[in-house]
Amino acid sequence: MSNTPLETPLHAWHQAHKGRMVDFAGWSMPVQYQGIVSEHEAVRKRVGLFDISHMGRLIFEGVAAGKLLNHLISKDLQKIPEGRVRYGFVLNEEGGIHDDILVSCLKKDPENPKWLLVVNASNREKILGVLQQLQQTEAFQSATYTDQTHSWAMVALQGPKAEAMLQPLVDLDLKEIKYYRTAWAELEDEPVLLSRTGYTGENGFEIILSAEKAEWLWKLLMEKGEEFGIEACGLGARDTLRLEAGMPLYGHELSEDITPFAAGLASSVDLDVEVPFRGQRALQEKREQEPEQVRVGLLLQSKRAAREGDQVTMGAGAAFAPLGKVTSGSYSPTLETAIAMAYLPRKYQEPGTLLSVNLRGKTNIPAEVVKLPFYERQK
Secondary structure, eight states, X not given: OOOSOEXXXXXXXXXXXXOEEEEETTEEEEEESSOHHHHHHHHHHSOXXXXXXXXXXXXEESHHHHHHHHHHBSSOGGGOOTTBEEXXXXXXXXSOEEEEEEEEEEEOOSSSOEEEEEEOGGGHHHHHXXXXXXXXXXXXXXXXXXXXXXXXXXXXXXXXXXXXXXXXXXXXXXXXXXTTBEEEEEETTEEEEEESOOSSSSSEEXXXXXXXXXXXXXXXXXXXXXXXXXXXXXXXXXXXXXXXXXXXXXXXXXXXXXXXXXXXXXXXXXXXOSSOOTTHHHHHHHTTSOOSEEXXXXXXXXXXXXXXXXXXXXXXXXXXXEEEEEXXXXXXXXTTEEEEEEEEEGGGXXXXXXXXXXXXXXXXXXXXXXXXXXXXXXX
């Protein structure tokens, strides 16, 4: 297997416009252009454009494929109407998180349903492996699913001006696409799938279209967005934005050893579905048990950012044993202070609890437990 990172259809554009490229989950991706703070503020105040073509996109079709998908994920597909998007999980047999996903009902035809599953880039091969294992069972041998990751491109247009900017370009009323809904549309006569979803905490859309048309769409959006103050944005701003919005990141707040209960995401699991899904029995057994550690938000009394692995304690000094570790941390451009998420014993989860974060084993910074999210847009 080659160690050369994969490239999205927009790779040449990123390089030509001085995107600082990094290897992210096996893909060459821009971490920033003008700067993380500038890009972050563009999304909070105006509009930003992200290349998210590295995300895995799988299409499921046919009755058997629907059954396979229902067995795979933690949401009850029977309760998802056509045109709706749901956040859920692929779990392991112990109830740990294999991946967090978005599932979209594109067609609710009982005889020939159609679903879209969007998975994390780092977990796409893992999810495909699980599907191949499941397909070996007799019940799912006729299931049909296709990996469209390399055939399609995906971009995210995010920010308070995203709707006003996009509306003149499409053939439907964007106000009809409510939060977590999806619809096919014509964008300048090109078919696209629009979803009012995102990973920033702002209003906006994720757009899927043919990979061959990706650069055309990107250039069009950058051109039409000039009057709205658009900026191309990289992974750095995407991370600070999602952290402010209290959104977990796989490999940090989510892992094979963490259950949805510990992550505070029990609402994304339908435990009482008739069709059993992977990990359902394990979670049913844990339903009445309080998790030992839970995800919390920390507001640091400093602009110096905590990083993954930094220890959280009751106070400064060696006398205080670690309570837990930071999973994500950053300076928050919106709040103008450092913020972090961490897993701590339940008794320390109440907002207002005063703790300390030890930065890289050198400096102790006072921190307060706060309710997530750190930032919530005005609606």
